[in-house]
Amino acid sequence: MKVTLWGTRGSLATPGPETVRYGGNTSCVEVCGADGTVLVLDAGTGIRRLGARLGPEVGRVDVLLTHLHMDHIQGLGFFRPLDQSGQEVHIWGPPSTTLDLRARVSRYLSPPLFPVRLRELPSRLTLHDVPLAPEEIRIGGLRISAALVCHPGPTVGYRISEDGATMTYIPDHEPLLGAVRLSSSDWISGFDLAAHADLLIHDSQYSATQYPKHVGWGHSAIPHVLEFAARTGVKRLVTFHHDPRHDDAALDRLVNEARSSADLPFEILPGIEGACFEVGHATRNQGQTTLT
Amino acid sequence: MPQKAVEVILMRQLASYLAMPILLFDPAGTLLFYNEPVEAISGLRFDETGEIKLEELSSMLHLTAEDGSPLPLEARPSVVALQQKRASHAVFWMAGVDGVRRKVEATGFPLEGQGGRHLGAVVILWEAQR
Numbered sequence: 086m087k088v089t090l091w092g093t094r095g096s097l098a099t100p101g102p103e104t105v106r107y108g109g110n111t112s113c114v115e116v117c118g119a120d121g122t123v124l125v126l127d128a129g130t131g132i133r134r135l136g137a138r139l140g141p142e143v144g145r146v147d148v149l150l151t152h153l154h155m156d157h158i159q160g161l162g163f164f165r166p167l168d169q170s171g172q173e174v175h176i177w178g179p180p181s182t183t184l185d186l187r188a189r190v191s192r193y194l195s196p197p198l199f200p201v202r203l204r205e206l207p208s209r210l211t212l213h214d215v216p217l218a219p220e221e222i223r224i225g226g227l228r229i230s231a232a233l234v235c236h237p238g239p240t241v242g243y244r245i246s247e248d249g250a251t252m253t254y255i256p257d258h259e260p261l262l263g264a265v266r267l268s269s270s271d272w273i274s275g276f277d278l279a280a281h282a283d284l285l286i287h288d289s290q291y292s293a294t295q296y297p298k299h300v301g302w303g304h305s306a307i308p309h310v311l312e313f314a315a316r317t318g319v320k321r322l323v324t325f326h327h328d329p330r331h332d333d334a335a336l337d338r339l340v341n342e343a344r345s346s347a348d349l350p351f352e353i354l355p356g357i358e359g360a361c362f363e364v365g366h367a368t369r370n371q372g373q374t375t376l377t
Numbered sequence: 378m379p380q381k382a383v384e385v386i387l388m389r390q391l392a393s394y395l396a397m398p399i400l401l402f403d404p405a406g407t408l409l410f411y412n413e414p415v416e417a418i419s420g421l422r423f424d425e426t427g428e429i430k431l432e433e434l435s436s437m438l439h440l441t442a443e444d445g446s447p448l449p450l451e452a453r454p455s456v457v458a459l460q461q462k463r464a465s466h467a468v469f470w471m472a473g474v475d476g477v478r479r480k481v482e483a484t485g486f487p488l489e490g491q492g493g494r495h496l497g498a499v500v501i502l503w504e505a506q507r
Contacts, residue, residue: 180492217492233383239491262390270380272389277380 086227086247086364088284089115092131093356095257095290095304095326096156103332108358110134111156112256112326114286118247122225125164126243126254127151131358132160139166147224149215149231150178151256152240153189161190162199170207177222179231179239180214187212215241218277235262235274236303242278250365253282253319256326261309262301270316279317284364286356287313289324292339307343314351325356384490385409388499398502401488402455404495406431418504420475439472454485458498462487468505480506 092110100109111129118124123139125132125148132148139146146166151157166172178186187203190212194203203210216222218232226248231241234255242255260274270276279285288305296306304326305313314322324343327336340355354360381389385401389410392399398414408429416422419438421429429437440448448469450456457465464486472478482503488496 182491217494233491235383235387262387269378271378272381272386274380274383274386 086119086245086250086252087117088252088286088362088364089117089135090131090286090323090325090356090358090360091115091135092127092129092160093325093327093358094129094156095288095328097329098130098156098159099329103334106333106357107327107331107336107355110358111159112151113160114254116227116245116252118225118227120226122227123147124149124224124227124229124245127157127256128159128161128164129156130160130163133163133165136160136163136165136167141169141172145173145175147175147177149229149243150176151242151254152179152236152238153193154238154257155193157256158190158193162194162201167206167208167210172208174208175211175213175224177213177215177231179233179241180217181239185212186214217241218244230278232275232278234278235259237301240303242275244278244282248365251282252284252286252362252364253279254286255279256286256288257303258288259301259303259305259309260313261305273313273316275313276317279313279319281317282319284321284323284362285314285317285319286323286325288326289339289356290326290328295328307339308346311343311346311349311353314353315349319351321352321354321362323354323356323360323362327356381409382490382494382496384488385496388488392499398504400455400500400502401497402459402500403497404459406455406459408434409497415502418479418481418502419471419473420477421473437474441470441472443468443470445470454483455498455500458485458487458500462489462495471502479504 092113094111110131112127113129113131114126116124123143191203215231218230222229228246230244234242236257244253255275287310289307289310290304291306293306293308392412399412401410403409454465466484468482471481482505485500487498490496
């Protein structure tokens with residue numbers, strides 16, 4: 086499968102000359118299966134450019150939301166397939182104990198926050214509460230598992246597999262919560278989602294010095310992500326959900342510090358908007374390219 | 378060993394920060410975690426015992442009614458929460474591995490996760506009398 090980053094910023098879109106390389110758009114990742122299946126992970130502001138690229142040849146689009154914080158849904162109203170008459174679109178999101186996904190998404194896609202109501206969109210739209218692991222969903226040739234992770238409010242991460250290859254997406258996650266002084270992996274949030282993944286895209290919002298002021302906010306400091314990636318045995322880690330205060334120079338510095346901090350048993354890659362990753366068998370190209 | 382549900386992980390986190398004795402059970406009755414205040418009134422140490430199976434726990438903590446008779450299973454808040462999936466409160470005597478007999482009040486409630494998943498039970502203890 087091919088994975089493309091359309092938005093890597095956390096919390097708030099952060100455009101500007103100082104963020105032009107890592108990008109300012111909020112969370113959105115495209116996953117293309119070998120059979121042409123298209124998954125869109127989160128609907129941050131990065132989804133607008135992705136939507137403009139998806140033509141009528143894509144018969145069905147599935148948007149998998151990790152949670153409903155604004156930086157993960159703000160682009161929905163500007164996702165062109167939703168505005169295409171007859172286009173089949175499915176939106177999946179974490180279950181809630183009170184309202185179904187349609188009711189919760191409608192809180193944003195309705196006046197006064199947005200001029201168009203969800204029901205007024207011309208596409209053929211279906212909303213689903215995503216089943217939680219051990220249940221799986223299958224979309225085209227992709228098998229998808231969702232599980233709740235440590236982040237305020239119902240929030241899931243996704244594990245997507247195809248033909249023996251796996252990528253995991255956990256953009257908002259504070260695995261250190263509940264894992265303090267623990268030795269056993271079964272007490273680590275997100276462990277099963279990420280275990281032995283070929284590619285892990287993970288929250289890396291804070292530096293080690295920033296984290297203490299943000300404990301419980303639901304995000305990770307880079308040293309925690311490195312430990313999580315090492316414990317779960319992933320092959321490649323992509324930093325993601327960058328703090329709006331971190332410009333390109335700061336993010337370069339954090340990644341370089343991470344690389345030099347230890348002899349890491351995985352490859353660490355900076356989450357740069359436009360980056361593409363091939364995830365497949367060892368015999369396939371697992372390289373990285375950049376979208377132009 | 379499969380990963381615990383995130384609600385259970387967060388419950389343990391909360392229990393580890395609170396200053397009242399809290400026990401966390403899985404649906405099979407295994408004591409997954411107890412915090413330091415439980416250690417103070419039971420003589421158990423989590424670092425030494427780790428998780429405790431239900432049958433082992435009965436041999437470590439002796440629960441008795443006011444008259445000294447063994448506390449029936451159906452009167453134990455942990456059992457009520459796990460088997461009947463409801464909250465309950467009980468007063469009984471507890472003797473731990475330190476041999477001290479303490480009168481405790483206990484409130485138990487089931488842990489119900491997202492999607493109606495039964496994840497176990499929580500019991501909170503109050504030491505009423507020693």
